[in-house]
Amino acid sequence: MTRLLINQGYFVTMDESQLQFRGWMAVEEGKIVGLGEGEAPQSELAQATETMDGRGLLFMPGLVNTHGHAAMSLLRGLADDLALQDWLQNHMWPTEAKYTGDDVYWGSALAAAEMIKSGTTTFVDMYDHMHRVAEVVEQSGMRASLTRGVIGLCPEDVQKAKLADAIQFAKDWHGAADGRISVMISPHAPYTCPPDYIEKFVEAAHDLDLPMHTHMSETIAEVEQNVRDYGYRPVEHLDRLGMFSRPTLVAHAVHLNDEEIALLAERNVAVSHNPVSNLKLASGVARVPELLKAGVTVSLGTDSAASNNNLDLFQEITMAALLHKGVSGDPTVIPAVEALRMGTTYGARSIGLQGVTGQLKEGLKADFIALSLAQPHFVPHTDYVSHLAYAARGSDVAHVWVDGKQLLRDGKLLTLDEEKILAEAERCFRRLRG
Amino acid sequence: MTRLLINQGYFVTMDESQLQFRGWMAVEEGKIVGLGEGEAPQSELAQATETMDGRGLLFMPGLVNTHGHAAMSLLRGLADDLALQDWLQNHMWPTEAKYTGDDVYWGSALAAAEMIKSGTTTFVDMYDHMHRVAEVVEQSGMRASLTRGVIGLCPEDVQKAKLADAIQFAKDWHGAADGRISVMISPHAPYTCPPDYIEKFVEAAHDLDLPMHTHMSETIAEVEQNVRDYGYRPVEHLDRLGMFSRPTLVAHAVHLNDEEIALLAERNVAVSHNPVSNLKLASGVARVPELLKAGVTVSLGTDSAASNNNLDLFQEITMAALLHKGVSGDPTVIPAVEALRMGTTYGARSIGLQGVTGQLKEGLKADFIALSLAQPHFVPHTDYVSHLAYAARGSDVAHVWVDGKQLLRDGKLLTLDEEKILAEAERCFRRLRG
Numbered sequence: 114m115t116r117l118l119i120n121q122g123y124f125v126t127m128d129e130s131q132l133q134f135r136g137w138m139a140v141e142e143g144k145i146v147g148l149g150e151g152e153a154p155q156s157e158l159a160q161a162t163e164t165m166d167g168r169g170l171l172f173m174p175g176l177v178n179t180h181g182h183a184a185m186s187l188l189r190g191l192a193d194d195l196a197l198q199d200w201l202q203n204h205m206w207p208t209e210a211k212y213t214g215d216d217v218y219w220g221s222a223l224a225a226a227e228m229i230k231s232g233t234t235t236f237v238d239m240y241d242h243m244h245r246v247a248e249v250v251e252q253s254g255m256r257a258s259l260t261r262g263v264i265g266l267c268p269e270d271v272q273k274a275k276l277a278d279a280i281q282f283a284k285d286w287h288g289a290a291d292g293r294i295s296v297m298i299s300p301h302a303p304y305t306c307p308p309d310y311i312e313k314f315v316e317a318a319h320d321l322d323l324p325m326h327t328h329m330s331e332t333i334a335e336v337e338q339n340v341r342d343y344g345y346r347p348v349e350h351l352d353r354l355g356m357f358s359r360p361t362l363v364a365h366a367v368h369l370n371d372e373e374i375a376l377l378a379e380r381n382v383a384v385s386h387n388p389v390s391n392l393k394l395a396s397g398v399a400r401v402p403e404l405l406k407a408g409v410t411v412s413l414g415t416d417s418a419a420s421n422n423n424l425d426l427f428q429e430i431t432m433a434a435l436l437h438k439g440v441s442g443d444p445t446v447i448p449a450v451e452a453l454r455m456g457t458t459y460g461a462r463s464i465g466l467q468g469v470t471g472q473l474k475e476g477l478k479a480d481f482i483a484l485s486l487a488q489p490h491f492v493p494h495t496d497y498v499s500h501l502a503y504a505a506r507g508s509d510v511a512h513v514w515v516d517g518k519q520l521l522r523d524g525k526l527l528t529l530d531e532e533k534i535l536a537e538a539e540r541c542f543r544r545l546r547g
Numbered sequence: 548m549t550r551l552l553i554n555q556g557y558f559v560t561m562d563e564s565q566l567q568f569r570g571w572m573a574v575e576e577g578k579i580v581g582l583g584e585g586e587a588p589q590s591e592l593a594q595a596t597e598t599m600d601g602r603g604l605l606f607m608p609g610l611v612n613t614h615g616h617a618a619m620s621l622l623r624g625l626a627d628d629l630a631l632q633d634w635l636q637n638h639m640w641p642t643e644a645k646y647t648g649d650d651v652y653w654g655s656a657l658a659a660a661e662m663i664k665s666g667t668t669t670f671v672d673m674y675d676h677m678h679r680v681a682e683v684v685e686q687s688g689m690r691a692s693l694t695r696g697v698i699g700l701c702p703e704d705v706q707k708a709k710l711a712d713a714i715q716f717a718k719d720w721h722g723a724a725d726g727r728i729s730v731m732i733s734p735h736a737p738y739t740c741p742p743d744y745i746e747k748f749v750e751a752a753h754d755l756d757l758p759m760h761t762h763m764s765e766t767i768a769e770v771e772q773n774v775r776d777y778g779y780r781p782v783e784h785l786d787r788l789g790m791f792s793r794p795t796l797v798a799h800a801v802h803l804n805d806e807e808i809a810l811l812a813e814r815n816v817a818v819s820h821n822p823v824s825n826l827k828l829a830s831g832v833a834r835v836p837e838l839l840k841a842g843v844t845v846s847l848g849t850d851s852a853a854s855n856n857n858l859d860l861f862q863e864i865t866m867a868a869l870l871h872k873g874v875s876g877d878p879t880v881i882p883a884v885e886a887l888r889m890g891t892t893y894g895a896r897s898i899g900l901q902g903v904t905g906q907l908k909e910g911l912k913a914d915f916i917a918l919s920l921a922q923p924h925f926v927p928h929t930d931y932v933s934h935l936a937y938a939a940r941g942s943d944v945a946h947v948w949v950d951g952k953q954l955l956r957d958g959k960l961l962t963l964d965e966e967k968i969l970a971e972a973e974r975c976f977r978r979l980r981g
Contacts, residue, residue, distance in 0.1 A: 189924075194872075194883065196878050196879075392874075395873055395875070395877055395878035439831060442831065448627065448628040489658075492969045493975075495976070503627065
């Protein structure tokens with residue numbers, strides 16, 4: 114049995130009782146078993162089977178990316194500067210229609226490589242051929258909440274087959290990879306799934322006792338269409354269909370009125386805020402300060418690399434901290450520490466992993482990252498919480514651990530073959546476009 | 548005499564006649580003397596005294612950061628999440644009042660280290676103790692347009708001494724460092740300089756035949772005060788004071804009405820857009836799509852690390868490409884290539900360095916950077932212009948040259964002692980706050 118002791122590091126724990134300090138942390142059997150300020154106690158030094166010199170490094174919880182489509186990394190830069198529906202219907206969907214399981218595997222591996230290298234340890238993924246994504250999670254050592262996202266604009270027999278596929282995936286993979294994989298149930302969006310079809314997903318989520326995930330209110334057009342087609346705005350619509358009787362994470366939620374914010378708070382629905390994707394597709398700016406004020410758990414997602422165009426969650430943290438100040442005119446909204454919570458603790462909470470990951474705290478899983486501090490943009494040492502929110506980028510990440518296992522050392526991937534992944538991803542893209 | 552030949556590289560030139568290609572580039576006596584698609588011709592191979600294998604690298608013009616206060620890097624993270632005037636008057640100015648030339652030197656060296664490492668080759672700097680900034684430029688090998696920024700809210704004799712200092716600095720340093728340093732004349736802002744004092748700067752700029760630089764219309768409050776105090780909004784105010792009879796670069800220009808945009812275009816005034824700083828201080832979102840449409844040259848600045856909190860111009864490029872889409876609701880505004888122009892060619896043009904830097908083109912100075920392409924966020928190879936605007940970050944920069952001289956190799960600074968700079972910057976900060 115190994116017991117790792119990290120000594121003389123700087124820690125930003127995201128645990129409010131001891132937010133930041135210079136000190137030590139001990140890891141055993143995949144969990145954080147102790148941490149504290151100052152020199153490690155003699156008893157810790159005695160128990161350690163391995164010691165790491167933490168000087169020059171900042172340790173923090175691994176980041177949690179709560180919305181994405183990893184396999185779409187193959188489409189990065191394929192079509193930019195277009196409106197959402199044009200981009201989706203004329204560029205993304207036609208190319209995605211040609212995806213095989215192989216494309217999903219290598220696209221997801223490309224995403225996993227990028228996420229690990231930029232400090233993400235847990236991610237949410239909604240796509241098709243999900244068992245291939247699960248394989249990537251298993252092999253990479255990451256933690257993930259996976260879901261077969263189903264578009265229901267199809268004949269009834271196809272609808273049935275897709276729902277069955279989503280259910281089978283949940284049965285096969287929920288709790289797999291030593292518990293690192295959990296599963297959610299996902300009708301793609303209110304505008305791509307008829308109401309009675311959404312109800313079947315709600316029923317399945319109840320039967321399987323799983324949370325739900327969907328896209329919601331990403332664009333104004335989508336909200337207007339919902340009112341036209343069903344008589345209600347998306348929040349009330351989904352509430353009436355029973356979705357919010359399950360723990361639910363909605364992605365985007367850009368266009369909300371006050372009543373919708375209140376209802377999301379009342380139903381304890383979590384929101385995955387995707388600021389970069391929402392800006393790039395000109396969807397708008399979500400009312401995040403109001404959501405947080407109402408008590409809604411707001412976490413951060415990159416969305417796919419096709420609408421971002423990277424998977425660097427530090428960029429989302431920085432964007433969340435910056436954007437809402439400028440747009441609201443209030444420089445005090447979403448201060449640095451709140452933006453970091455959105456990328457860590459709120460991320461874990463939004464997918465039911467509070468108490469598992471998202472903080473450095475005794476008893477939690479050892480999902481953590483280390484950033485190199487000896488860089489110009491981290492000097493002077495005024496406040497590392499500020500530096501993490503406003504100055505850091507994913508490339509500052511030197512080391513990554515999940516479940517106590519190291520996935521990245523000195524910027525090199527330990528569980529994935531980066532060179533092979535880059536080549537295979539390029540090959541898949543060539544075939545898709547050929 | 549050395550002649551460097553870069554072979555088999557990927558080039559994004561920002562020269563519209565041949566924007567991107569795989570090919571070669573030759574550099575001699577500080578200038579680009581040839582470049583082209585495909586294999587280097589035999590004559591180039593024969594002439595080269597040094598050959599560089601460009602495979603896996605993307606070469607592009609060095610970035611131009613058109614507004615900043617380098618020495619304020621010592622104040623990074625000192626005070627965040629505050630309104631501009633509170634931040635300035637209660638945190639920045641009291642600490643800056645204690646600055647010595649030594650602090651300016653090490654703060655600027657810290658900034659130079661960060662800028663070179665993230666691909667900036669030319670920067671604009673407005674501060675005090677400017678000869679110490681000029682020393683950093685001289686030693687670092689960077690290109691810069693420097694200006695003594697003068698706040699005129701002081702007795703007349705102090706005003707006189709400050710103006711004399713600004714003029715002396717121009718005389719001493721314009722054209723220095725083998726022409727890498729040019730100088731501008733800068734009243735700090737209309738709200739910090741009385742009208743008759745601004746007129747004296749205009750006169751000095753005419754006498755010295757130098758361009759001008761100032762802060763303008765960063766906040767609504769400042770615009771309202773200008774109308775209250777002087778009867779005009781800032782653009783008309785500065786125009787009436789004669790400033791725009793000189794080539795002028797204004798920083799921020801967040802709050803403009805249609806008439807002001809038209810007048811800036813008519814007077815050929817350039818704007819340094821600082822999107823990250825404007826968001827962080829909740830100043831607002833500049834009307835960049837309208838400025839560009841009116842024909843105004845809009846470049847990009849980081850502002851200081853105290854309101855950003857880094858000097859990564861790739862972040863400003865990405866932010867410019869993203870922000871205006873989301874805020875305007877039009878996903879086609881500021882496409883990737885336009886955002887890159889803002890960070891390169893428009894930057895050079897806004898400080899009178901068109902034809903000198905900002906493009907890879909025969910006859911221009913050899914100010915260029917190379918990014919490492921073998922990274923997950925640059926795969927697949929769909930469109931490198933898109934990847935540079937939306938996926939890249941300063942840490943992708945491996946090599947930097949200015950005037951044909953290499954300043955960064957494999958991420959290591961060749962002209963500055965990074966370890967010493969980080970230590971001295973930390974020491975200066977401790978003293979300032981002690």
